[in-house]
Amino acid sequence: MLLKPMLIALLLAALPGIAHAQQASPIGRWRTVDDETGKAKSVVEVYQARDGSYAGKVVEILDTSDGPNPLCNKCAGANRNKPIKGMVILWGLRPAGSGWDGGMVLDPERGKSYRSKLQLREDGRKLGVSGCIAFICRSQEWLRDPA
Template sequence: MPVRPFATAIPAALCAALAAPMAALADTPVGTWATPPDRKGVTAHIEARPCGDATCGVIARTYDAQGRPVETPNLGVRVFWDMTPAGNGEWTGRAYVPAAGATVPGTIRVAGDRMEVSGCVGPICRSQTWRRVR
């Protein structure tokens, strides 16, 4: 039975068209991210979403060490903004460090369900790894 190029090209093109957006979403910062516990044992969920041509993140929910929702003054606080792609799964922009009360140049690196968030306050640099919730 002869192979018809047109008949095989359409399914292949359709698969490629559907796979491309999925691959792009795999390493995007857009979504919900869980931070590690802070000094008080509080974990935050950060909602990252597009804001103009960049990505911004806001503290959407906070939980105590037992996983119960807890009210904190940081709810609704923007923790990063103006994050634009810099290549290789990295975004650069501005970040707010609630514990230091400082706004700093920030970098996020996304790899699958993990995102490394880093920034420097003067000569002191810190990073955290956040886990994708959704």
């Protein structure tokens, strides 16, 4: 008889930790914010890939100054002259410390890929995204998309 109320109390005590664990994930939709102009550029959906790593693809273009469906003109290889919308721009990120590391991020405007790291900020409302080539690094802060 006493076991059932104790079990319920234990489960209720664990719920905040479970909710926090679910929030401590980069999975979701993020508004990218250009580190140079401060303008929202696109919406990237971050998801867990089949191999367990995290990836992200552009699902919406917000800044249409280059047209409603810009192409990756500066990209090399398979992405050259492909629409940016639908393009995978983050891949290979795995949990590391307080964030995710070991992956790559593609900047479609420059056509360059950078070693990348992600870190949740402000209780999961912001995502710090950094990319580095050698010792040259850039970072952006993406905002969780309310949609």
